[in-house]
Amino acid sequence: MTPRLIRLTVNGRAYTRSVEPRTTLVDFLRDDLDLTGTHVGCEHGVCGACTVLLDGQPVRSCLLFAIQLDGAVVTTVEGLADGERLHPIQEAFREHHGLQCGFCTPGLLLTAKAFLEEHPAPSDGEIREAIAGNLCRCTGYHFIVDAIRAAAGGVRR
Amino acid sequence: MKPAPFEYVDPRTVDEALDHLHRHGEEAKVLAGGQSLAPMLNFRLARPAVLVDINRVAGLDGVTETNGALRVGTLVRQRHLERAIDGRFPLLAAGLKLIGHTAIRVRGTVGGSIAHADPAAELPALLACCDGVILTRGRRGERSIAAAEFFVGPLMTALAPDELVVETRWPLPAPGTGWGLHEVARRHGDFALVGAAALVALSDGQVRSARVAVFGCGATPTRAAAAEATLEGRVPTVALIDDAARAAASKLDPHADLHASAEYRRRVARTLMTRALSDAISRASGSAR
Numbered sequence: 395m396t397p398r399l400i401r402l403t404v405n406g407r408a409y410t411r412s413v414e415p416r417t418t419l420v421d422f423l424r425d426d427l428d429l430t431g432t433h434v435g436c437e438h439g440v441c442g443a444c445t446v447l448l449d450g451q452p453v454r455s456c457l458l459f460a461i462q463l464d465g466a467v468v469t470t471v472e473g474l475a476d477g478e479r480l481h482p483i484q485e486a487f488r489e490h491h492g493l494q495c496g497f498c499t500p501g502l503l504l505t506a507k508a509f510l511e512e513h514p515a516p517s518d519g520e521i522r523e524a525i526a527g528n529l530c531r532c533t534g535y536h537f538i539v540d541a542i543r544a545a546a547g548g549v550r551r
Numbered sequence: 552m553k554p555a556p557f558e559y560v561d562p563r564t565v566d567e568a569l570d571h572l573h574r575h576g577e578e579a580k581v582l583a584g585g586q587s588l589a590p591m592l593n594f595r596l597a598r599p600a601v602l603v604d605i606n607r608v609a610g611l612d613g614v615t616e617t618n619g620a621l622r623v624g625t626l627v628r629q630r631h632l633e634r635a636i637d638g639r640f641p642l643l644a645a646g647l648k649l650i651g652h653t654a655i656r657v658r659g660t661v662g663g664s665i666a667h668a669d670p671a672a673e674l675p676a677l678l679a680c681c682d683g684v685i686l687t688r689g690r691r692g693e694r695s696i697a698a699a700e701f702f703v704g705p706l707m708t709a710l711a712p713d714e715l716v717v718e719t720r721w722p723l724p725a726p727g728t729g730w731g732l733h734e735v736a737r738r739h740g741d742f743a744l745v746g747a748a749a750l751v752a753l754s755d756g757q758v759r760s761a762r763v764a765v766f767g768c769g770a771t772p773t774r775a776a777a778a779e780a781t782l783e784g785r786v787p788t789v790a791l792i793d794d795a796a797r798a799a800a801s802k803l804d805p806h807a808d809l810h811a812s813a814e815y816r817r818r819v820a821r822t823l824m825t826r827a828l829s830d831a832i833s834r835a836s837g838s839a840r
Contacts, residue, residue, distance in 0.1 A: 395556045415559035415602065418593075437553055438590035445654055451630075452654040457589035461559050462582075462604060505654065526739040527652025 400464040404429065405473030413460045420444040422460035423470060431471040431500050435529070442528030445501035446470050452508040471500035474507070483507055483545040492541030494532035502528045506542045516546055554592035561604040565717060568605050569690050572713040575601045581715065582606070583626060583663035586655050611662070611717060621721040625662025629674075632661055640723055642680070642730035642748060646673040649732075652740045662716045665701075668708045668771070670806075671742040673734075675702055676766035679774055680748045683721045689714035702771040728752045729835025731827030734767070735819055737810070743767040744811050747775075747823035751782070751831035758782045761795075763828065768805045768820045775799035778824060787832045796824035 397412045404427060411426050418437075423429045423446070435443030437456045444455040447469040474481035480488065483506050493499040502525060509516070509524040516524070521542045522535070530538060562568040572579050580599035582588055583606070591597040605611065611626040614635040621640060623632060633647045633656065650656055650664070650673055664674040665685060678685070679698040687694045687710060694714070701709050710716065724730065734746030745767045752759045761782040763775035778799035785791055800821035807813040 395558050398559070415557055416554040416592075418553070418589075437593050439586060439651075439655065442652070442654065448657075451657045453658050454586075454654050456593065457585050457658065459559070459585075459589075459602075462561070462606060509653070523739065524653065527654055 398461055400461060402463050402466045402468060404468045405470060411460075415459060415461050417460045419446070419455035419458040419460050419463060419468075423455065423468075426460075429470050429472050433497055433500055435497070435501075440529070441498070442501045442505065442525075443498050445504050445528065447504055447508060450508070450511075452505050469504065471503055474503060481507075483510070483542070486541040486545035487538070490537050490541040490544055492533065492538045498528055498530040498532075502530070502538060506545065510542070510546055514546060516543070518543065553595070555595055555598040557592075557599055558601045559604060560601060561607050563607055563609060565608055565611070565688055565715065568603055568608055568715055569688065569713065571601065571603045572715065573690055575603075577712050579603050579712070581666070583666070584628065584659040585663075586651065586659040587663070587667045587669065605715070616723070619723050621723060623661050623719050623721060625660060625666075625716045625718060627661045629656035629659045629661060629664070640721065642724070642732055642750060643677055643721060645730070645732045646677045646748065649673050649734060649736075649743070649746075655740075661719055665719055666708060666710060666716045668702050668704075668706050669742070670702075670705050670769060670771055671744075671746075671767035672772075673743070673746065673766065676746065676764045676772035677732075677748055678719060678721065679772045680750055680762050680764035681722050681724065682762070683719060685716055686718040686720065687714045688717050693717075695720075698772075699774065704770045724750050725752055727835060729831040729833065731830030731834070733823040733826045733830075735823065745805075745816050745819040745823060747820060747827040749824070749827040749831040751787075751828065751835050753787070753832070753835045756786055758785055758787050758832075761828070761831075763795075763799065763824055765799070765803060765820050765824065768803050768816050770804070770806070773803065775802070775824060777802050778828070782828070787828075789829075792825055792828045792832070795828065796821045799824055 401410045433443040435441035439454045439457045446455045578600040582602045582604040611624040613624045636644045683698045685696045731749040734743035750762045761779045763778045766772045778795035781795035805813040805816035
């Protein structure tokens with residue numbers, strides 16, 4: 395109902411917007427900031443498609459309200475690449491066919507980014523557990539696991 | 552946007568939050584981590600007129616240890632507690648890892664899970680298992696409520712609409728206490744169809760104390776008193792553990808839903824109690840470190 399002005403940083407850029415309380419973060423990103431890379435899937439926290447990083451940690455953007463995020467720092471899939479140069483995790487997904495339709499991909503990339511920062515040399519079991527909250531209906535997950543394993547090598551360098 | 556319209560307030564102190572709760576009564580809902588509430592809002596299963604967001608309330612996010620208990624502020628994120636436990640409470644650490652997925656635990660709070668009181672959730676059952684206590688505050692003052700009295704039904708607690716859970720207290724198991732935790736879920740991170748937790752202490756080869764809690768099997772997390780009574784003071788053999796689990800399973804009042812029948816839940820509960828107790832006993836006797 396009563397809108398409120400919020401200021402937050404998304405992918406390094408500062409935004410000030412007026413938001414209605416019931417606007418979820420994912421709708422805010424897509425509709426108010428025109429950052430449509432974050433996908434809306436189940437809208438109840440099950441599919442993981444809308445995963446973004448909030449202050450560096452993965453969260454479901456369908457389960458947060460934009461109005462809560464005054465002062466927050468958010469990273470979406472648009473913040474991964476450096477200009478035309480893909481992030482190493484994106485490059486690994488491309489190289490290993492870790493995506494088909496691409497709907498789950500933004501959430502998986504950000505989930506993988508946060509995971510690899512904490513687990514620089516994960517086992518396949520750890521990778522599978524880490525992405526258990528991100529549903530993919532195309533790949534059967536094998537190539538996603540391959541991609542994340544390869545990205546771990548790349549991130550370690 | 553999916554939820555029905557609501558007003559939003561984000562108080563900075565507990566007293567301010569309580570004022571809002573008092574003013575709006577049943578029309579208000581407390582927003583902590585939101586990992587259960589937001590889906591209910593998105594489905595419009597919950598349509599509160601006012602959301603009282605307590606995320607900016609100061610002083611509710613501490614983890615301290617006093618008098619042999621972990622005192623966990625209501626806003627402590629599950630993910631944070633996983634790290635803060637630091638080996639002091641392996642049963643609780645194991646249970647936290649079973650809650651949803653990392654992205655859920657990054658936001659989900661300990662107090663929120665307790666106040667939400669999902670009968671299939673891990674934290675309410677673990678708090679019941681360790682004889683934990685819930686601290687609440689209302690305008691009329693503080694209450695400390697034993698977990699056994701706090702959970703009264705599915706998503707129902709002894710909390711009044713104008714009260715707030717401010718802390719949970721988790722008595723640390725005495726050194727040498729063994730633990731066990733098993734649950735059956737369709738997929739990793741799903742709510743458990745059924746789960747069982749156990750804490751067992753031995754002395755001179757006999758069970759000094761046994762505490763068993765079952766979740767996902769009825770309206771609230773349930774202490775398996777029959778199993779505890781069967782074991783205490785006896786030498787724990789495979790046959791005795793089996794007797795204990797069978798006795799407790801016969802006393803359960805499992806619910807049926809589209810995922811499992813009541814009879815299935817009872818059988819699984821019996822098996823999981825057996826496994827949790829066996830693990831707890833072998834850990835207590837030092838044979839499974």
